[in-house]
Amino acid sequence: MVESFNTSSTMPNEYIYWLEEAMDSINDGILVIDAQGIVRFINTEYTRITGVKKEMILGKPLKEVRKGAILPKALRDGKRRSGVYRREGETEYVIDTAPVYKYGKIVGAVSVCKSLNEVHFLSTELEKSKERLAKLENTVGRMYQAKYTFYDIIGSHGGLEDTVGLAKKAARADLNILIQGESGTGKELFAHAIHNESVRAELPFVPVNCAAIPAELLESELFGYEEGSFTGSKRGGKIGLFELANYGTLFLDEIGDLPMELQAKLLRVLQEGRIRKVGGMKEKEVDVQVISATNKDLGKLVEKKRFREDLYYRLNGIPICITPLRERKQDILSLIKYLTDQSKSTKPIRFTEETHRILIQYDWPGNTRELFNVIHYALSMAETEYIESKHLPDVIYRNSFKAGISHGQTLKEMVKETEQEIIKKTIEYYGETLEGKKQAARQLGISLSTLYNKLDQ
């Protein structure tokens, strides 16, 4: 049963005016018909979407002014309809229709329309955002990828083979791992290889150098921060490295340098598997394998109360110790070959026997990193295919004299060469002027003429 639609009998004019204003402020188009199908109201957005003005439609039967309108159906069958697609020239829109009831009887019907142009615009924006997100994910993925595998670890002596075996088992165990060894022994290389051998290989490998990040920034780097948590914080806050490493591996390099206060926070995260951003209230679960590394004796730091014992045991699920290069000198030649094989040089590279002897005799306090630097240096100094002792950096070359390695020279020649080196360095220090040379001679306890003679020999 359909009744007449009459608002003026029940509402004061002022109220109706206010209601119309309210309807005009919303973003959806609205059209209302009465029980006879006569258009009683449209709002401004309806005109904007359909192009139909009030004077063209108000007071007229909807069926006549808008051919194919579905709203009158609501008067007949009392059904609500939603998402009906319409097109008006260039404008596409969808409408929802519903009957209006009063005391259980239909007194009119209302339709609400939404422009699809806006929806199209929003979905294009959404697509663009998705594309940007995919690119960012790709970049982050590439940034946080472990580069090395166990194939990149060269050498087998001095226990290195067993260490590699242990590291492979550790990769399968999914426990926290602590790698200890002097600087340059390959701790980071091992961490990459372990991650790549583990079930987490396809997921991020996130390295953090605890000694390189200022203590006051480290907490927000590790755990992230909420927007506005401190002056200068970024809009939207920041995601922490723990969260970036979720389901993957976090490599905490130089863990011995982690400030005490952060040690407590790290321990809590490892125990509870949850992180909380700086300035945040919510906690988030994280599933991260932690590989830590240090060139300090962490056990000693614990004794000196500079590293928390409970954290030490948490991190030290599987301990891995890498032998320094001086204790596995048999690996030096394989390491040199590995590096020269990688060289882009088109000509063959040959190390003289003497160069090999010097490289093997040296103690390598900077371990493999130092060896690699020295080889790179020598390769760039040599003009021919032969890498001779003179192509090695000064410090290595001189050291070989101290170690008594003969360079194919007589004792007299070696003494002369060393004397000249020392005189040149002293003159360099005091200056090339006559006064500088006099001072150098005085310093060396020889006369000026002896100084000239020795240089001219």
Ligand SMILES: Nc1ncnc2c1ncn2[C@@H]1O[C@H](COP(=O)(O)OP(=O)(O)OP(=O)(O)O)[C@@H](O)[C@H]1O
């Ligand atoms: N056994 C090895 N085989 C091949 N390359 C190696 C080996 N050990 C070290 N390297 C190379 O030596 C360099 C230094 O290694 P890495 O950075 O892993 O050392 P580290 O122990 O982490 O040093 P630090 O304590 O100073 O951080 C890298 O270029 C690495 O690839």
